[in-house]
Structures are given as C-alpha cells and as structure tokens.
Amino acid sequence: MIFQSKPDARPFPALYQAGKLIYFIIQPNRDEVELWRTDGTKEGTLLIPSSQNEFTGFEAVGDLFFLEI
Amino acid sequence: MSIVKAYLHPAGTLAFLFLQMGILTVCSGQQASLVVDINKTTTSGVLGNSVAALKGLLYFSGESQSGSGQELWRTDGTEQGTYMVKDIKKGEKSSMPSGLKATSGKLFFLAKNKEDKDVLHVSDGTEKGTRELAGLIKPAASVIMDDAYFYIRTSPFNNTELWRLNGNEDETF
Numbered sequence: 001m002i003f004q005s006k007p008d009a010r011p012f013p014a015l016y017q018a019g020k021l022i023y024f025i026i027q028p029n030r031d032e033v034e035l036w037r038t039d040g041t042k043e044g045t046l047l048i049p050s051s052q053n054e055f056t057g058f059e060a061v062g063d064l065f066f067l068e069i
Numbered sequence: 070m071s072i073v074k075a076y077l078h079p080a081g082t083l084a085f086l087f088l089q090m091g092i093l094t095v096c097s098g099q100q101a102s103l104v105v106d107i108n109k110t111t112t113s114g115v116l117g118n119s120v121a122a123l124k125g126l127l128y129f130s131g132e133s134q135s136g137s138g139q140e141l142w143r144t145d146g147t148e149q150g151t152y153m154v155k156d157i158k159k160g161e162k163s164s165m166p167s168g169l170k171a172t173s174g175k176l177f178f179l180a181k182n183k184e185d186k187d188v189l190h191v192s193d194g195t196e197k198g199t200r201e202l203a204g205l206i207k208p209a210a211s212v213i214m215d216d217a218y219f220y221i222r223t224s225p226f227n228n229t230e231l232w233r234l235n236g237n238e239d240e241t242f
Contacts, residue, residue: 003231004224011221011229015212022214024221026229040215040233 002038003045105148110134121169123176123194128154130166138163141178143194154192155199158183166190170213177218177234179207189220191234202234 005011005026012025023037038045108131120129131142137156140163144151157164157180164180167187171177176192180201187207192199208220218234 001230001232003229005229007227009229011209011223013209013221015210015219015221017212017214020215022212022219024210024231038219038231040217040219045231 002040002042003036105144105151107131107133107142107151119167119169119178121171121176121178123171124174126150126194128169128171128176128178128192128194130169132163136161139165141166141180141192141199154194155196157181157190157199168208168211170211170218172213172216172218174216175218177211 006028008029010027012027014024016023021037021039023035025033025035027033035048036045037048120127122128126143126145128141128143130139131153132139133153135153137153138158138161140156140158141154142152143154157166164182166178166180169176169178174193176194178190178192179187180190182188182201189202189208190200191202208222211218211220213219216235219231220234221229221231224230
C-alpha cells in the first residue's frame with residue numbers, strides 16, 4: 001500500500017495516468033476535494049495544494065475526471 | 070507478431086490489428102474480419118468490451134455454448150488458438166471477468182469468486198497460473214504504470230487506499 005487517507009474519505013472511481021505519474025482525487029469530507037499524485041512510491045505520493053498546483057481546475061464527471069493544465 | 074488492438078463487433082465477433090514487421094495490418098486483408106464465432110447459439114459469445122494483450126495474445130471475457138458460463142478466454146488470432154483459459158467459476162455459473170489490464174508478464178482482472186463477490190484475479194495466461202488474489206476486493210479504479218498494477222479501494226475501516234502490485238513478482242501479492 002502506498003497511500004491511505006483518513007477514515008471516511010470517498011474515492012472518485014478513477015485513476016488518471018499522465019506519463020510517469022498517476023493522479024487521483026479523494027473527498028476527505030463533504031465540502032472538500034483533494035487532488036493527489038504519485039510516482040508509484042510512498043515517498044512520491046503527494047497532495048497537490050489547490051493554491052500552488054499548476055492545474056487551473058478539475059472536473060469530476062461520473063467515473064472520469066479531466067485535468068486542465 | 071503482437072496483437073495491438075482489438076475490435077468487438079456488436080454481433081460478438083472479434084477482429085484484431087496486428088503489428089507485423091513494424092507495420093500495422095488488419096487480419097485477413099484491409100477490413101476487420103471474423104476470427105472465430107465462439108458461441109453459435111447466441112448473438113454474442115464475446116461479452117463486454119474489456120480486452121487486454123499479454124505476450125502477443127489477446128485475453129477477453131467470452132462464453133461458448135459448452136455451458137461454462139462467461140469466463141476468461143484467449144486468442145492468438147486463429148480459430149485453433151482461441152479457447153477458454155480457465156473455468157474460474159465451475160459449471161454453468163459465470164465468473165464474468167472484467168476490467169482486464171496487463172503488465173508485461175501478468176494479466177489482472179476482476180472475476181466473481183465462489184461467494185459471488187468481485188475479487189481481483191491474476192493470470193500468467195495459463196489455467197494453472199490463473200488464480201484469485203485472496204482478500205483483494207473490487208477496486209474502485211485501476212491503471213497500469215511502470216509495469217505495475219495500481220488500484221484504489223476503500224478499506225474495511227473506510228479509508229481510501231492506493232495499492233501497487235508488481236507485475237512479475239508473485240511475492241508482492
């Protein structure tokens with residue numbers, strides 16, 4: 001296991017691979033959404049702060065999500 | 070020769086793109102054509118749209134008229150080379166393989182176990198090498214990267230977890 005959230009966080013049913021990284025989204029509570037990325041290691045699994053990341057936003061639709069760079 | 074793309078027709082026929090001498094060719098000429106009809110009693114013997122290529126063979130979820138239900142099949146693009154890999158759920162009941170994904174050496178997929186629960190399975194393409202990964206319940210999502218199978222799931226304690234299974238190392242399972 002390379003990542004574990006706090007209890008009761010909901011996963012979006014999607015993993016998005018971009019090159020050597022995998023992005024995924026979890027919802028830690030009802031009002032927040034977190035974007036994470038991993039290079040496949042525990043050390044390389046990081047939360048992307050919403051105010052610092054290079055993504056202008058993301059949208060979750062069903063079992064897909066789209067990253068806008 | 071490696072199969073690099075498969076087409077599933079609504080009627081249940083399979084067609085393949087082959088990589089041969091570095092050139093993409095469609096089998097049997099310029100148009101996709103039937104390789105084999107594995108179930109002549111129904112409109113479709115190839116179910117779902119989940120296929121994966123492993124070591125030059127194509128794996129898919131299929132159901133013949135033999136009464137084995139919907140199980141894991143493989144094909145090399147010929148009628149003789151198309152057959153069921155394993156009757157995971159013995160008898161008429163179906164294991165209904167889905168979500169097939171392949172590393173360079175292993176095939177990962179979901180299939181129903183004896184308790185009728187969707188459980189992660191692994192296969193090296195042989196009957197003996199096709200087995201359930203004990204305790205690994207249905208992932209919410211999965212992807213292949215760096216020749217490893219990554220999947221996300223909710224734990225029994227309601228945590229969201231991301232796991233990695235290395236494609237060629239049984240001991241990591």
